[in-house]
Amino acid sequence: MITATRYRAMAEINRQAKLSTAIARAESDISTGKRIQVASDDPIAAARVSVIRAAQADQAVWARNVQTAKSIAGQVDTALSNVSDIFNRVKELTLAGASESVSSSDRAAMVQELNSLRTALTNISTSTTPTGQSLFPTDAPLLVSTSATQRLPATAQRSTVFDGIAYAHGTASLDWVIGSAVDAISTDDVAARRTAADTALSDIDKAVSHVTTQHAAQGLRAAQLDSAAESLESASIQLSEERSTLEDTDVASTVMSLNAKTLSLQAAQMAFAKVNRNTLFDLLS
Template sequence: MITATRYRAQVEINRQSQLGEEIAKAQAAISTGKRIDKPSDDPIAAARVAEIRRAQADQTVWSRNIQTAKSVAAQVDTAMGTAYDIFNRVKELTLAGASESVSSIDRQAMVQEMSSLRTQLNNLQVETTPTGQSLFPVDAPLLVSTSATQRLPATTQRSTMFDGLVYTQGVASLDWAIGAAIDAISTDDVATRRTLADASLANIDTAINHVTNQRAAQGVRMAQLDTAAETVEAAATQLTEERSSLEDTDVAATVMKLNARTLSLQAAQMAFAKVNSNTLFDYLR
């Protein structure tokens, strides 16, 4: 009789201890906002959270890569816009310099400005990013990892942007077109100057079209990077939401569980105290 009573008492103590642990766990979950403190709390969810954590680390790296690439791409687009403006100005100067009414002094000033624009164009070829990378690399541009399966360029090769244009006179560079315009305006004979200027204007139009096409291609690269950024952001949001659903505390449900466990423990303690307040003589009656 006494042995059985002791056994039942031990069982009740163990049950109350379990209730106390569950209450403490619920309180910790509410306090920290996390329902999983260790893998044993929910092995399946904990394993998935670990996978999500690794995926989020990858997403962070890809997002950083994309932002860097977008910065470079924007700088490239600005440089291409500058090249476009340079050739539009060269065209204006060539048109003005071809006129028979323009003075020699004025033409010299035009040539000086064209030479300055030519230098500016050549400087664009060797322009670098804030980190020292070539804006227009000599070799093929590095591809930036934007996901586990995708790599994108932020710019184009220098030769693609500045060389290989097909003019009436043959294949040459952007720089050559400005040099030809300078030669045309520097010519004193009016008839010859007009002939050379007309040819230069055709070359300059070719150069403008080339720069326009290159800038359009750069726009495609920028759009690809924007899309990649949106994809990474969407994936990051999805991972965050899934991790939260697995890891975060459902406060309302946990409070209800805490209250229920607390009431159960209080009732058990009161019953246990009442039962064990009896003496041996009470059991022998």
């Protein structure tokens, strides 16, 4: 009889110990916000969380790549806007310089401004990013990884933007057409100057059209990068939600379970204490 009672007491003590462990674990789950603390807590969910964690690490790298590429694309867009402004001004000066009423001193000032615009164009073509990379690289632009399967450029090759324009006389650069405008305005003979200016104006229009096309192409690159950023953000949200479902503590249900276990432990302790107040003679009777 005493042995049986001893075993029952030990069993009750073990049951209460398990309840205490479960309560401590529930409290830990609530305080940390994580229900999986070691893989053995839920091996299947832990394995999936590991896969998600790796995917999130990859996405963090791709997201940084996209942000860097978007920054470069924004700088390129600004640069091309400046090139457009340059050629709009070149056209204004060429039209004004072709007039027979313009004085030689005015034409000299126009030539000086055109040369300044030419220098500005060269500076834009050779400009760099804050990290020292060419904004318009001489080689093919670096393709930026935005996913496991997608690589996108942030800019265009320098020769694509500034060279290879088809003019009336043949193929030449953007710089060349400003030089032809300078030559036209520098011509003293009015008739010859007007003829040269007309040819230069035609070429300037072709240059403006080329810059507009390049600007539009840059807009498409920027749109692709924006789309990649949106896709990464969407995927990141989905992964975070799935990971949270697998890994995070369901606070409401855990609190309910904690309360139930706490009440059970308290009741068991009270009952155990009451039973064990009996004397040996009480047990033998």
